Structure formats: C-alpha cells, structure tokens
Amino acid sequence: MTKETAFPSAELAAFAAVLNFADIPDEVVARAEDLFVDWFGSALAGKGARPVELVAGFARAMGPSQGPCEVLIDRSSTTPFFAALVNGAASHFAEQDDVHNGSVFHPAAVVFPAALAVAQAIGASGRDFITAATAGYEVGIRVGEFLGRSHYKIFHTTGTAGTIAAAAAVGRLLGLSPAAMLDAFGSAGTQAAGLWEFLRDAADSKPLHTAKAAANGLTAAYLAKEGFTGAKQILEGLQGMGKGMSTDADPLRLTDRLGSRWALAETSFKFHASCRHTHPAADALLTAMQENELRISDISAVTTLVHQGAIDVLGPVTNPSTVHQAKFSMGTTLGLIASYGKAGMVEFEDGFAKPEVVAFRNRVEMVLDDEVNTAYPARWIGKVRVQTTDGRTIESRVDEPKGDPGNTLSRAEIETKVKGLARFSNGANTAEMEHLLPRLWSLTAANHVGWLLTGKEG
Amino acid sequence: MTKETAFPSAELAAFAAVLNFADIPDEVVARAEDLFVDWFGSALAGKGARPVELVAGFARAMGPSQGPCEVLIDRSSTTPFFAALVNGAASHFAEQDDVHNGSVFHPAAVVFPAALAVAQAIGASGRDFITAATAGYEVGIRVGEFLGRSHYKIFHTTGTAGTIAAAAAVGRLLGLSPAAMLDAFGSAGTQAAGLWEFLRDAADSKPLHTAKAAANGLTAAYLAKEGFTGAKQILEGLQGMGKGMSTDADPLRLTDRLGSRWALAETSFKFHASCRHTHPAADALLTAMQENELRISDISAVTTLVHQGAIDVLGPVTNPSTVHQAKFSMGTTLGLIASYGKAGMVEFEDGFAKPEVVAFRNRVEMVLDDEVNTAYPARWIGKVRVQTTDGRTIESRVDEPKGDPGNTLSRAEIETKVKGLARFSNGANTAEMEHLLPRLWSLTAANHVGWLLTGKEG
Structure with missing residues (x-):
C-alpha cells in the first residue's frame, strides 16, 4: 500500500x-x-x-x-x-x-x-x-x-x-x-x-x-x-x-x-410516504389487518416493537401539526395504514388530521424491543402487537419491509410511484412522464446526460 | 417572560x-x-x-x-x-x-x-x-x-x-x-x-x-x-x-x-501575525529578551508554559511547510520574535524557513501549566522559561498579551496595522488607505454604508 x-x-x-x-x-x-x-x-x-x-x-x-x-x-x-x-x-x-x-x-x-x-x-x-x-x-x-x-x-x-x-x-x-x-x-x-x-x-x-x-x-x-x-x-x-x-x-x-x-x-426504496423508521411497523400492521380481516374500528391499540433509533427520531413527534411532521409520527402512519390501507402522499395530505386517524394515532405506542434493536441497522424488522376491540391480541411481524432488497420494487412499481409523485406535485404531467421514462431508464447509454425536462438533451 | x-x-x-x-x-x-x-x-x-x-x-x-x-x-x-x-x-x-x-x-x-x-x-x-x-x-x-x-x-x-x-x-x-x-x-x-x-x-x-x-x-x-x-x-x-x-x-x-x-x-486585537495561542508566550519572550538584553544567539532553549488549548491546536504542527502552517507553530513564532523582535506578516513570509528560525523552533517546547490553564480562556497568561547559552534560567510572564482589552491597540496602531496589511497583500496602496481610513472611522455616521473601495458610496 x-x-x-x-x-x-x-x-x-x-x-x-x-x-x-x-x-x-x-x-x-x-x-x-x-x-x-x-x-x-x-x-x-x-x-x-x-x-x-x-x-x-x-x-x-x-x-x-x-x-x-x-x-x-x-x-x-x-x-x-x-x-x-x-x-x-x-x-x-x-x-x-x-x-x-x-x-x-x-x-x-x-x-x-x-x-x-x-x-x-x-x-x-x-x-x-x-x-x-x-x-x-x-x-x-x-x-x-x-x-x-x-x-x-x-x-x-x-x-x-x-x-x-x-x-x-x-x-x-x-x-x-x-x-x-x-x-x-x-x-x-x-x-x-x-x-x-x-x-x-x-x-x-x-x-x-x-x-x-x-x-x-x-x-x-x-x-x-x-x-x-x-x-x-x-x-x-x-x-x-x-x-x-x-x-x-x-x-x-x-x-x-x-x-x-x-x-x-x-439500498431500499421507500414504499410509504413517511420516515423509514415507521415502515417496518406499518408493514407488520398491514399484514396483521389483511391476515385477520381487521378494519380500523376493530383495533383498540397497537404496540410497535422498535429499535432505539425509531424512538430517537419519532419519539419527539407526539402531536404533528403539518403533513411533513406527520411523516415522523408512528401513530399517524399506522393510522393511515389502518384507515386507507396505505400511507402515500395523498393519504398523508388528506388524512393526517382526520379525526379517525388522530384517534388511532393516540392509541399507538412504541416500545424498545431487544430483537429488533439488536438486528438494527443491518435489518429493519417490523413487529406489532395489535389489541382488538373484541379482546384479542394479534402479533405480526415482517422481516424485510417493502422496498428492501429482498422485497424490492419492480420497475413497473417504480414507474407507478414516480408518476404518482410527479402528478401529486404537478412537477410533470402523466404524458410528460410517459415520454420521459424510457429516456430515464436508458440514461446509461446516453452520450450526454443533458437536460431531462426541457428538451436540451446534451 | x-x-x-x-x-x-x-x-x-x-x-x-x-x-x-x-x-x-x-x-x-x-x-x-x-x-x-x-x-x-x-x-x-x-x-x-x-x-x-x-x-x-x-x-x-x-x-x-x-x-x-x-x-x-x-x-x-x-x-x-x-x-x-x-x-x-x-x-x-x-x-x-x-x-x-x-x-x-x-x-x-x-x-x-x-x-x-x-x-x-x-x-x-x-x-x-x-x-x-x-x-x-x-x-x-x-x-x-x-x-x-x-x-x-x-x-x-x-x-x-x-x-x-x-x-x-x-x-x-x-x-x-x-x-x-x-x-x-x-x-x-x-x-x-x-x-x-x-x-x-x-x-x-x-x-x-x-x-x-x-x-x-x-x-x-x-x-x-x-x-x-x-x-x-x-x-x-x-x-x-x-x-x-x-x-x-x-x-x-x-x-x-x-x-x-x-x-x-x-475582544482582542491581534498584534502578531500568528495563531492567538502563540501570543502570550511571544510577548513573554519579548519581555524577557528586552529586560535581559538577549539576542537570539544567547538563547539555548525556551519552555513555554501554556493552556491545554494551545497544545491541542499547536501541538500537531511540528515541522511547518508553509507560511500559513508556520503561524500555528509556537517554535516558529518565538523564533521570529527572537530573530526580528516581531512576528508580523513580513517576518513570517521572509523568516519562517530561515535556518536560524528553524533551529530556534526546534529548541522550543510547550508544557501544560496549571495556573495558565486554569485562568484560560478568560485570561491568556503568557509564561516562558528561557535557558541562556551561558547557563542562566530566566522566567518571564505577561498577564495580558498585546491587543487584549487591558493592553489594547490605539487607533494609530490600528491604522498602522491596517495599512501594513493592505500594502503587504497589494489589496490597496497607501494613498488609497489614507483616503479611505477617515471614511472607515466615521462609518457609523454614514447614511448608507455603500461600497468602500469602488467609489459607489451608497
């Protein structure tokens, strides 16, 4: 050397x-x-x-x-x-x-x-x-x-x-x-x-x-x-x-x-439109709800079993006042999952302050979990304990949240996500994105990267 | 409140x-x-x-x-x-x-x-x-x-x-x-x-x-x-x-x-053109040399008694290779004081690599001193122990280095310093500075700060 x-x-x-x-x-x-x-x-x-x-x-x-x-x-x-x-x-x-x-x-x-x-x-x-x-x-x-x-x-x-x-x-x-x-x-x-x-x-x-x-x-x-x-x-x-x-x-x-x-x-893709620390629990809750056919009204409380980093970052956010802050609220993210079945841009915008979601949020707690914390940050395990209104306790886990390398997004899923984001912000319309996406996918082959949205292709 | x-x-x-x-x-x-x-x-x-x-x-x-x-x-x-x-x-x-x-x-x-x-x-x-x-x-x-x-x-x-x-x-x-x-x-x-x-x-x-x-x-x-x-x-x-x-x-x-x-x-003005951590010892050495009529050739070694911060910042600089790095060398600064009686811009430029200064530099050490360290950072006491070639040990101290509020620069001294800096870098010539200084001194009274060097006076 x-x-x-x-x-x-x-x-x-x-x-x-x-x-x-x-x-x-x-x-x-x-x-x-x-x-x-x-x-x-x-x-x-x-x-x-x-x-x-x-x-x-x-x-x-x-x-x-x-x-x-x-x-x-x-x-x-x-x-x-x-x-x-x-x-x-x-x-x-x-x-x-x-x-x-x-x-x-x-x-x-x-x-x-x-x-x-x-x-x-x-x-x-x-x-x-x-x-x-x-x-x-x-x-x-x-x-x-x-x-x-x-x-x-x-x-x-x-x-x-x-x-x-x-x-x-x-x-x-x-x-x-x-x-x-x-x-x-x-x-x-x-x-x-x-x-x-x-x-x-x-x-x-x-x-x-x-x-x-x-x-x-x-x-x-x-x-x-x-x-x-x-x-x-x-x-x-x-x-x-x-x-x-x-x-x-x-x-x-x-x-x-x-x-x-x-x-x-x-590197993982983000599937939900929230802080990544919420994703493992969100996926675990979604799994629990799908496997047990639960609706939001069936759930009285959720305990998320998390790593310390989640508590450090999400812990201070107890009463989110903006869409952006809500993305750092474990309770809000889980409330959107429970209410809509997903927590994307639109759900955060429409739902973070909805009474049903706010009420759900206040029934979510984070508890440090040895297994999850030890595996972190190499692995982001999701574990939740769901209390139902009829008195059951349902435990659920995911070992790789959606978007992780072992549970990744397909190119079609990425396209759907990207088009959704462009449409949401008005950054580009669907026709523009349909036109642009083939060029983005083949950028490696381009002689010059050039401009992407303004026609000056290098 | x-x-x-x-x-x-x-x-x-x-x-x-x-x-x-x-x-x-x-x-x-x-x-x-x-x-x-x-x-x-x-x-x-x-x-x-x-x-x-x-x-x-x-x-x-x-x-x-x-x-x-x-x-x-x-x-x-x-x-x-x-x-x-x-x-x-x-x-x-x-x-x-x-x-x-x-x-x-x-x-x-x-x-x-x-x-x-x-x-x-x-x-x-x-x-x-x-x-x-x-x-x-x-x-x-x-x-x-x-x-x-x-x-x-x-x-x-x-x-x-x-x-x-x-x-x-x-x-x-x-x-x-x-x-x-x-x-x-x-x-x-x-x-x-x-x-x-x-x-x-x-x-x-x-x-x-x-x-x-x-x-x-x-x-x-x-x-x-x-x-x-x-x-x-x-x-x-x-x-x-x-x-x-x-x-x-x-x-x-x-x-x-x-x-x-x-x-x-x-706030203190800097008198020497070096890191402030060198100034108390530089002033103490200057005092020792003036009071005892020492020349550089009369000095065999200098121990500077310093605070920990001086050791942290200056300690890594043992063999300075540039003018700028030499300003973080206690030995070089003291060598310039010993050689020229001052350590200004010109002395650093001309003298930091001069054999006499380099040799002196290597005979200077820093030792942590309880009194100096305890007083720091509120007070920057300078203490040196000078060994002479004829076998004497001379101790010297300054309680406020030149430029400190109790030993400050007059406006005339500031003008001299500023003109010297402008001349050294060719940032402005002496005639320009003579013209500009009255305006700088009276800036508080100006209706508009305006440009200082280019005539657009706001």
Missing part, C-alpha cells in the same frame, strides 16, 4: 477516484438506474412545498439567472452549485427517497442532485454519471456506517455523510486524482452538518440538510480540482468527524470490501 | 432582534468601529492568498457576474451570498483578525463579511450596520462560551459559533422579528461546521470555515425572513449543537448579562 492509501480515508478516496464503469457489475448498474428513476420522482415531488420553494427563491436571489444545469421543480436553469442546492432540497421533502438501512443514510437525495448538475454542466455521458453516482453511494454509505448509531442519535446522517457522498460523486465526474479526491473529502467533511433538533418543532431543516450536503460536497470537489487542500483524515483523524460527532465510530467500516461489496445494491 | 423567550436560544435571539443603536454604550460603539477598521485590513490581507483566490474563483464560476455587494480583494461585485463567502475567506487568512479570549472565537472574520454584504445590498445606514455587527459579536461570543472548551478541542469555534453570529448580524439588518431570528438561529446552527483536523496537514480549511460561516449564517437569515423555520433550541436542545458537539456546554452562558455585559468590548 502506498503512503496515500495507507489509511482509511485515503483508501476510500482512491476507490472513488479510480472507479470505472467496467468495474461495476451489471446488476449494480441496473439497480443504480432504478434508484435514479426513483429519485427523479422524489425530486419532482418537492415542487410547491413551502421550504423547497423558499430555497429555490434564495437561489434565484443569490445566483445567476441562467446556467448549464436544470432546476427540476420549475424547469429553470442555473449553475451547478444552485442546481445541486435546489434539487437537493426538493428530493428529500416528500419522504419518498431511498434509504440504506445499515447506514441510515438517504443517498439519492444528496448524490443525484450533485451528480446531475455537474453531468449537465460538463456534458458527461450516462456511463460517467452512473459511475459517479455509484461512487457517491459507496462512499456515503460507508461513511454513514463508520459514524455509527451514536452519530445518528444527534446528527442527520444524510446531511453529514451526505456531504462526503456528494463530493465523491462530483469528484469522480470532475476526474479528480486520488490525492485531489482526498482533498475533496477533507473540505466536505469539515463542512458536514445537520442536527435532528428541528424535529421537535416540525421545522424546515430536513430539506436544508440535503440541499447543503449536495451543494457543499459539490463545492469541496470543485475546490479540490483547482488545488484547494483538505484534511487527509477528516473521517478517522484525531480531530475529525468520528472524534467530534460520534462515540462509536469504526474506521474499519470505511473500507469494508471496497470493490466487492456493492452497498448501492443494498 | 413570554413563551418565546422562556429558553436561552429564544432569549438570545430576541436580544439580537430588538437591539437598538441607542442601547449600545458609546465606548462599545467606538470599540466596534475599531474592530471594523481592524477587520478591513484583514479582509484585504487575503488578496493573492491561494486558498482565498480559489474560493473567489469558485464564486465567480457559480455566482452572477455582478451584484450589489463588493468583493474586497478584487473590487468586483456580486450578490450577498458570494460577497460574504469571499470576504469571509479573505478575512481569516492572514491570522491578523480579532479574537475573543473567553470564547476562543474570531468574530470579525464572520460577522463583518456577512453584515457588510447585506448592508450594501439593502442600503443600510452606518448605525444599522454597527448595531447588526454588535448583535453578531454578542451572540457569537456567547455561543462560543456556551460550547465550551471541549468543543474547541475538536471544532473550530469560529466556524460553528460563527454561523450563528453571522445569522444574528444579518437577521438584525433584515429586521427579523424575535421569532424569525430564532428560526435563523435554527437554520444556522444546523449548518454549523468546522473541524481542526486540517491543521495536521496544513490544509486550506481555515478560510473555508469563515467563508462558509458567513455565507451560511447569511443564508439562514434570508431564509428566515421569508418564513423558513428552524429548530427553536438548536443550541441547548436535546439534539442540538451542545449535545452533539460539546461535553461541557453551559446554557447559562448564552444569556450571560445580555444588554449589560458587552462582550464585543472584551
């Missing part, structure tokens, strides 16, 4: 810098395409959302009036920094973007906004785009795993690890050397931020975290390309992210089977 | 939001003017510095080609975001910007870039500018004190607390209500970042930290003005900055004598 790769950050940076399309197995490329198309729906879904539109307004006020990159929610153009910022904000609002279980990290919302903006700006090919996005996933997921559970108790890993992930993706597109990629990691890590405190107030910070992770990681990579240096061990160093923002950081995770384990392919 | 001011973050935000010029004692206004003029020199001093110019290049690539705000190093114009970014990077490069001892926070480098950009953009008066800057100082210093010594061991407080400080200053200029100011704090705190890890590699992160603190704090305030909400207790909350980034955070410090204690007036 050379000096430059003698420590984990350097090894990880070198991996991202030299990753070639040919190195990526076909099934991983196919999954990357799935994740890209799935992400596109989430990016459009942010259109019209107040915090997202406020970030877009800020970008218009501070940025140039046009540029080489597409802002998906309003089909305007701008520079890479602001495209990453606004598309990053939009991608995480609907709570429908993907998640990697083991790292509790949402890669798409930070990787694709940054990579798409830069690919458009430099005229990159579809292969280079997919390669860069894969580098971003592989790096960000390992950084999230490295930072560990203690980090996630306080920090929004998607904001922190996401900054490094965006730097990796952009750095790959810009052709950074391993040494420059390491500089990019250093400048990204020293900007990495995002605290969960906002959850208590239903504040607008979540899309700000993804916006800034995408834009700051991009900044780090652009600076590194010009020679701006960064700390070489921003992750594992004595005054780095692990020391400052975690108590259980494990540097071995940073380089875990690089090149043979494809963490991207472990 | 109303609900909105029933907790420290809210009380601090309300203070910043309602602070009026008339509330600020005359001597504090005068000190704010001193700090502003002193800062102006540091902002110019960044001109030509590689990392600063790289940030400026990034701003040109990503931002608009003109705007209402001045970029001081190259006299171009841009939007508030990029002016804050570039002027923020420039202000912290020369290591000549001010410092508040108790918080170990450099307020000027983050507060003035953000406040100046916004004052120029909105046509604010000199009084509003000084009021806003004062709000930024008072808030940022208290946040730094709140985060405490454990924070500073890993995090660059100027990057973290600085983000809140910039938000406070900009929020005051934008006329945020107390509630909106609290939102701005929330959005600022959740972006707050900056790790010391870069010191080990002499990497370029330090000006990036001030650039991002200024620009991100500004972003938070602009977003809050439009209704973007943030966590209400981003500082003291269970998943806030204190919990995530400190082990000794003390919420009582956030509201310490608001409105009666003026922390701005406790």
Whole structure:
C-alpha cells in the first residue's frame, strides 16, 4: 500500500477516484438506474412545498439567472452549485427517497442532485454519471456506517455523510486524482452538518440538510480540482468527524470490501410516504389487518416493537401539526395504514388530521424491543402487537419491509410511484412522464446526460 | 417572560432582534468601529492568498457576474451570498483578525463579511450596520462560551459559533422579528461546521470555515425572513449543537448579562501575525529578551508554559511547510520574535524557513501549566522559561498579551496595522488607505454604508 492509501480515508478516496464503469457489475448498474428513476420522482415531488420553494427563491436571489444545469421543480436553469442546492432540497421533502438501512443514510437525495448538475454542466455521458453516482453511494454509505448509531442519535446522517457522498460523486465526474479526491473529502467533511433538533418543532431543516450536503460536497470537489487542500483524515483523524460527532465510530467500516461489496445494491426504496423508521411497523400492521380481516374500528391499540433509533427520531413527534411532521409520527402512519390501507402522499395530505386517524394515532405506542434493536441497522424488522376491540391480541411481524432488497420494487412499481409523485406535485404531467421514462431508464447509454425536462438533451 | 423567550436560544435571539443603536454604550460603539477598521485590513490581507483566490474563483464560476455587494480583494461585485463567502475567506487568512479570549472565537472574520454584504445590498445606514455587527459579536461570543472548551478541542469555534453570529448580524439588518431570528438561529446552527483536523496537514480549511460561516449564517437569515423555520433550541436542545458537539456546554452562558455585559468590548486585537495561542508566550519572550538584553544567539532553549488549548491546536504542527502552517507553530513564532523582535506578516513570509528560525523552533517546547490553564480562556497568561547559552534560567510572564482589552491597540496602531496589511497583500496602496481610513472611522455616521473601495458610496 502506498503512503496515500495507507489509511482509511485515503483508501476510500482512491476507490472513488479510480472507479470505472467496467468495474461495476451489471446488476449494480441496473439497480443504480432504478434508484435514479426513483429519485427523479422524489425530486419532482418537492415542487410547491413551502421550504423547497423558499430555497429555490434564495437561489434565484443569490445566483445567476441562467446556467448549464436544470432546476427540476420549475424547469429553470442555473449553475451547478444552485442546481445541486435546489434539487437537493426538493428530493428529500416528500419522504419518498431511498434509504440504506445499515447506514441510515438517504443517498439519492444528496448524490443525484450533485451528480446531475455537474453531468449537465460538463456534458458527461450516462456511463460517467452512473459511475459517479455509484461512487457517491459507496462512499456515503460507508461513511454513514463508520459514524455509527451514536452519530445518528444527534446528527442527520444524510446531511453529514451526505456531504462526503456528494463530493465523491462530483469528484469522480470532475476526474479528480486520488490525492485531489482526498482533498475533496477533507473540505466536505469539515463542512458536514445537520442536527435532528428541528424535529421537535416540525421545522424546515430536513430539506436544508440535503440541499447543503449536495451543494457543499459539490463545492469541496470543485475546490479540490483547482488545488484547494483538505484534511487527509477528516473521517478517522484525531480531530475529525468520528472524534467530534460520534462515540462509536469504526474506521474499519470505511473500507469494508471496497470493490466487492456493492452497498448501492443494498439500498431500499421507500414504499410509504413517511420516515423509514415507521415502515417496518406499518408493514407488520398491514399484514396483521389483511391476515385477520381487521378494519380500523376493530383495533383498540397497537404496540410497535422498535429499535432505539425509531424512538430517537419519532419519539419527539407526539402531536404533528403539518403533513411533513406527520411523516415522523408512528401513530399517524399506522393510522393511515389502518384507515386507507396505505400511507402515500395523498393519504398523508388528506388524512393526517382526520379525526379517525388522530384517534388511532393516540392509541399507538412504541416500545424498545431487544430483537429488533439488536438486528438494527443491518435489518429493519417490523413487529406489532395489535389489541382488538373484541379482546384479542394479534402479533405480526415482517422481516424485510417493502422496498428492501429482498422485497424490492419492480420497475413497473417504480414507474407507478414516480408518476404518482410527479402528478401529486404537478412537477410533470402523466404524458410528460410517459415520454420521459424510457429516456430515464436508458440514461446509461446516453452520450450526454443533458437536460431531462426541457428538451436540451446534451 | 413570554413563551418565546422562556429558553436561552429564544432569549438570545430576541436580544439580537430588538437591539437598538441607542442601547449600545458609546465606548462599545467606538470599540466596534475599531474592530471594523481592524477587520478591513484583514479582509484585504487575503488578496493573492491561494486558498482565498480559489474560493473567489469558485464564486465567480457559480455566482452572477455582478451584484450589489463588493468583493474586497478584487473590487468586483456580486450578490450577498458570494460577497460574504469571499470576504469571509479573505478575512481569516492572514491570522491578523480579532479574537475573543473567553470564547476562543474570531468574530470579525464572520460577522463583518456577512453584515457588510447585506448592508450594501439593502442600503443600510452606518448605525444599522454597527448595531447588526454588535448583535453578531454578542451572540457569537456567547455561543462560543456556551460550547465550551471541549468543543474547541475538536471544532473550530469560529466556524460553528460563527454561523450563528453571522445569522444574528444579518437577521438584525433584515429586521427579523424575535421569532424569525430564532428560526435563523435554527437554520444556522444546523449548518454549523468546522473541524481542526486540517491543521495536521496544513490544509486550506481555515478560510473555508469563515467563508462558509458567513455565507451560511447569511443564508439562514434570508431564509428566515421569508418564513423558513428552524429548530427553536438548536443550541441547548436535546439534539442540538451542545449535545452533539460539546461535553461541557453551559446554557447559562448564552444569556450571560445580555444588554449589560458587552462582550464585543472584551475582544482582542491581534498584534502578531500568528495563531492567538502563540501570543502570550511571544510577548513573554519579548519581555524577557528586552529586560535581559538577549539576542537570539544567547538563547539555548525556551519552555513555554501554556493552556491545554494551545497544545491541542499547536501541538500537531511540528515541522511547518508553509507560511500559513508556520503561524500555528509556537517554535516558529518565538523564533521570529527572537530573530526580528516581531512576528508580523513580513517576518513570517521572509523568516519562517530561515535556518536560524528553524533551529530556534526546534529548541522550543510547550508544557501544560496549571495556573495558565486554569485562568484560560478568560485570561491568556503568557509564561516562558528561557535557558541562556551561558547557563542562566530566566522566567518571564505577561498577564495580558498585546491587543487584549487591558493592553489594547490605539487607533494609530490600528491604522498602522491596517495599512501594513493592505500594502503587504497589494489589496490597496497607501494613498488609497489614507483616503479611505477617515471614511472607515466615521462609518457609523454614514447614511448608507455603500461600497468602500469602488467609489459607489451608497
């Protein structure tokens, strides 16, 4: 091992810098395409959302009036920094973007906004785009795993690890050397931020975290390309992210089977439109209701048996006052499942404040469960104990929530989801999506990524 | 106390939001003017510095080609975001910007870039500018004190607390209500970042930290003005900055004598062009040499008796390879003092690698001292033990290093320093500075802050 790769950050940076399309197995490329198309729906879904539109307004006020990159929610153009910022904000609002279980990290919302903006700006090919996005996933997921559970108790890993992930993706597109990629990691890590405190107030910070992770990681990579240096061990160093923002950081995770384990392919799609921590219990409740033919009125109480992370993130949300906050309410999510049989965008919008759902919400409790907690975050087991009005106790479990790699979405299901998101937000109409989807699915083969919604195909 | 001011973050935000010029004692206004003029020199001093110019290049690539705000190093114009970014990077490069001892926070480098950009953009008066800057100082210093010594061991407080400080200053200029100011704090705190890890590699992160603190704090305030909400207790909350980034955070410090204690007036000017942690020992060595008529060749070794923070920040720098890294070397700084009798910009540039200075550097050690460490950070005592070549041991101390409030710089000394910085970097020539300085000193009386270097006087 050379000096430059003698420590984990350097090894990880070198991996991202030299990753070639040919190195990526076909099934991983196919999954990357799935994740890209799935992400596109989430990016459009942010259109019209107040915090997202406020970030877009800020970008218009501070940025140039046009540029080489597409802002998906309003089909305007701008520079890479602001495209990453606004598309990053939009991608995480609907709570429908993907998640990697083991790292509790949402890669798409930070990787694709940054990579798409830069690919458009430099005229990159579809292969280079997919390669860069894969580098971003592989790096960000390992950084999230490295930072560990203690980090996630306080920090929004998607904001922190996401900054490094965006730097990796952009750095790959810009052709950074391993040494420059390491500089990019250093400048990204020293900007990495995002605290969960906002959850208590239903504040607008979540899309700000993804916006800034995408834009700051991009900044780090652009600076590194010009020679701006960064700390070489921003992750594992004595005054780095692990020391400052975690108590259980494990540097071995940073380089875990690089090149043979494809963490991207472990990433889960979100099926329900809520925080992923609600999904295992939601699926378990749905199973219990279907197998026992229960209606909402048949249920007097639900105990969800959960991991500690669910309690940390969802616990503060006891009386959600907005649709977005309701997505972090275990009770609301289960109430929608009980009332509608699903918890999608429309159900949250229409139902989160409905008396039946609110009443159900107040009959749901979370209890820490040893088995679930021990399996987490590698496995997200769903367990519920349902009390019926006629006095029965029904126990139900799912071992892999819908959307996990072993219970994944088909391309048809992804299309349905994406079209639904586009329609919901008015980001694109169905005809537009019918026209666009074949192009999205075949992006890998494109000579130039180009613009996606505005006809300028690179 | 109303609900909105029933907790420290809210009380601090309300203070910043309602602070009026008339509330600020005359001597504090005068000190704010001193700090502003002193800062102006540091902002110019960044001109030509590689990392600063790289940030400026990034701003040109990503931002608009003109705007209402001045970029001081190259006299171009841009939007508030990029002016804050570039002027923020420039202000912290020369290591000549001010410092508040108790918080170990450099307020000027983050507060003035953000406040100046916004004052120029909105046509604010000199009084509003000084009021806003004062709000930024008072808030940022208290946040730094709140985060405490454990924070500073890993995090660059100027990057973290600085983000809140910039938000406070900009929020005051934008006329945020107390509630909106609290939102701005929330959005600022959740972006707050900056790790010391870069010191080990002499990497370029330090000006990036001030650039991002200024620009991100500004972003938070602009977003809050439009209704973007943030966590209400981003500082003291269970998943806030204190919990995530400190082990000794003390919420009582956030509201310490608001409105009666003026922390701005406790801020020190930097006399030597090095990290402030070197200054007490540098002054003590200078005293020892002057009182005993020692030349560099008379000294065989120096033991500096220091606080732990000095060891944390300066300890990793054993063999500085750049001028900037040398500013974090206790040995180099003392070597310059011994060789030249001072350690200014010119001495660092000319002398940091000079054999005589390098040899001296290697004869300097740092030892933790109980008295110094206990007094820190409220007081920065300098103590050295000098071994002479003829076998004497000379002990020397200073209780307030040059530039501290009790040993401050006169306006004439500030002018000399600022002109020297401008000349050193070629940021402005002496004739320009002679013309400009009267205007800078009287900025408080200006109807509009206006542009400072380019003749557009608002």
